[in-house]
Amino acid sequence: MAALLSRLHHVSIHVSNAERIAAELSSKFKFNLFAARFTGRSRQLAFRKGAAVFVVNERPTQGSVGLNEGPGALDKHGPRRVDAGKRTPGGSSACLYDVSPRHPVDTVSNVCFEVEDVERSFKVLRHLGCNFLVPPTTVEDEDGPVTYSVVKSVVGNVCHTLIDKTKYRGVFLPGFDFTVKDSEGEDVSCPVTHFDHITYACPRGTTQQVMSWYEKLFGFQRFFIDSNEDVDEGFVVNQEGIGLRLTAMQYWKCSEAGIALPSVDKKDPDCKFVIAESLPDQGSNQVDTFLEQHQAPGVQHIGLYTKDIVSTAHTMAKAGVQFFSPPPAYYTEVGKQQEIEEAGHSPQMLAQHGILLDTDLHQDPLSQTASSENRRYLLQVFTKPIFAEDTFFLELIERRGATGFGEGNIRALWRSVQAYMENERTDSRGEGPPKTVQTAPY
Numbered sequence: 001m002a003a004l005l006s007r008l009h010h011v012s013i014h015v016s017n018a019e020r021i022a023a024e025l026s027s028k029f030k031f032n033l034f035a036a037r038f039t040g041r042s043r044q045l046a047f048r049k050g051a052a053v054f055v056v057n058e059r060p061t062q063g064s065v066g067l068n069e070g071p072g073a074l075d076k077h078g079p080r081r082v083d084a085g086k087r088t089p090g091g092s093s094a095c096l097y098d099v100s101p102r103h104p105v106d107t108v109s110n111v112c113f114e115v116e117d118v119e120r121s122f123k124v125l126r127h128l129g130c131n132f133l134v135p136p137t138t139v140e141d142e143d144g145p146v147t148y149s150v151v152k153s154v155v156g157n158v159c160h161t162l163i164d165k166t167k168y169r170g171v172f173l174p175g176f177d178f179t180v181k182d183s184e185g186e187d188v189s190c191p192v193t194h195f196d197h198i199t200y201a202c203p204r205g206t207t208q209q210v211m212s213w214y215e216k217l218f219g220f221q222r223f224f225i226d227s228n229e230d231v232d233e234g235f236v237v238n239q240e241g242i243g244l245r246l247t248a249m250q251y252w253k254c255s256e257a258g259i260a261l262p263s264v265d266k267k268d269p270d271c272k273f274v275i276a277e278s279l280p281d282q283g284s285n286q287v288d289t290f291l292e293q294h295q296a297p298g299v300q301h302i303g304l305y306t307k308d309i310v311s312t313a314h315t316m317a318k319a320g321v322q323f324f325s326p327p328p329a330y331y332t333e334v335g336k337q338q339e340i341e342e343a344g345h346s347p348q349m350l351a352q353h354g355i356l357l358d359t360d361l362h363q364d365p366l367s368q369t370a371s372s373e374n375r376r377y378l379l380q381v382f383t384k385p386i387f388a389e390d391t392f393f394l395e396l397i398e399r400r401g402a403t404g405f406g407e408g409n410i411r412a413l414w415r416s417v418q419a420y421m422e423n424e425r426t427d428s429r430g431e432g433p434p435k436t437v438q439t440a441p442y
């Protein structure tokens with residue numbers, strides 16, 4: 001039996017300069033800083049937009065604490081409690097609810113999940129051979145206790161904090177102080193509601209191992225991105241210089257149902273996970289670039305779900321977010337133009353910010369043709385890398401019925417990134433004038 005997850009709680013970023021990424025998240029991506037924790041050695045800043053929460057941790061530059069040296073590090077005597085009664089919880093620990101990674105570059109390295117019972121999860125997972133970096137540890141403040149534990153994932157530097165907040169009445173976590181109350185109302189110009197998916201960049205040949213790990217330990221289930229996808233191969237795009245293998249998995253929120261088996265009580269799927277690996281002999285690509293520059297497998301991008309991608313991209317672009325754009329021909333190609341119009345959008349509006357549209361022609365088994373009612377759409381736009389290296393980026397995604405990832409969008413994204421790496425990126429580093437990039441038609 002796996003340890004089931006109630007829901008995704010937050011995603012934690014570790015950077016050398018918290019101020020820079022904090023400014024990006026709040027002024028450009030319109031996240032609200034709502035809680036913060038400062039110690040002599042570190043800063044942790046929590047930002048949210050809808051249910052999507054990022055915690056930005058500043059890497060201590062000197063005398064940093066290693067993975068297994070933290071205050072809650074696992075000792076040979078099993079779990080130990082840093083416990084009750086503290087008004088200022090967490091003492092001086094550098095990264096409460098996380099480990100301070102010794103990672104050489106900025107990175108998104110912890111995906112924190114809520115669970116119902118950390119002690120129980122710990123026992124189950126340890127029995128299944130899981131590697132714990134922090135044993136169950138309780139911290140509390142006047143709003144009650146929270147118990148957490150940190151487990152190392154099979155993917156590069158990724159860790160998962162498992163957290164039980166069921167007895168906690170506060171808004172975020174003990175140890176964090178509230179900053180100005182963020183506006184609770186919906187931001188109509190930028191309606192991002194939650195994390196849609198998290199994509200890992202992994203080395204060739206490791207997808208199966210990653211899938212099995214998440215299946216066995218957390219009960220994740222495979223889902224097919226495409227109806228023609230091969231069970232063993234995953235969704236393979238291997239043409240015209242694109243060499244990508246994608247495999248997707250998800251879990252079901254199970255908090256309200258107690259520990260129900262996902263197959264018995266299918267609740268809404270929570271954030272999906274995508275494993276991306278490159279294929280050989282297709283030249284340089286964004287997955288290998290990530291692996292080189294990040295110096296490990298890890299979180300390559302996160303899809304932010306929005307109810308209105310046009311308005312969100314417009315607001316963010318005005319605030320300075322840079323998006324990848326496909327070549328203008330994408331929007332003037334007859335088939336694509338018609339597809340965009342049939343979906344109720346204007347090619348000009350989508351072109352303005354590089355928004356891609358894919359149609360999933362879901363054929364009703366009883367009907368001969370795919371009518372407009374069973375067309376499902378997927379709109380996506382990808383930002384340029386957020387950190388100094390070509391590693392992590394964000395994506396905006398609006399789903400109109402489509403649940404997977406569009407092959408056309410993946411191709412368009414791939415080409416835009418390729419063009420950027422060969423052209424703009426070198427140009428922005430002052431290495432010569434822009435070159436004309438030849439791209440294949442869509």
Ligand SMILES: O=C(O)C(=O)Cc1ccc(O)cc1
Nearest residue numbers: 199246274276286287405410
């Ligand atoms: O399409 C998406 O949003 C995905 O998440 C799939 C994906 C994964 C990795 C890439 O380098 C490009 C596309």
Ligand SMILES: [Fe+2]
Nearest residue numbers: 199301303395
């Ligand atoms: Fe994505």
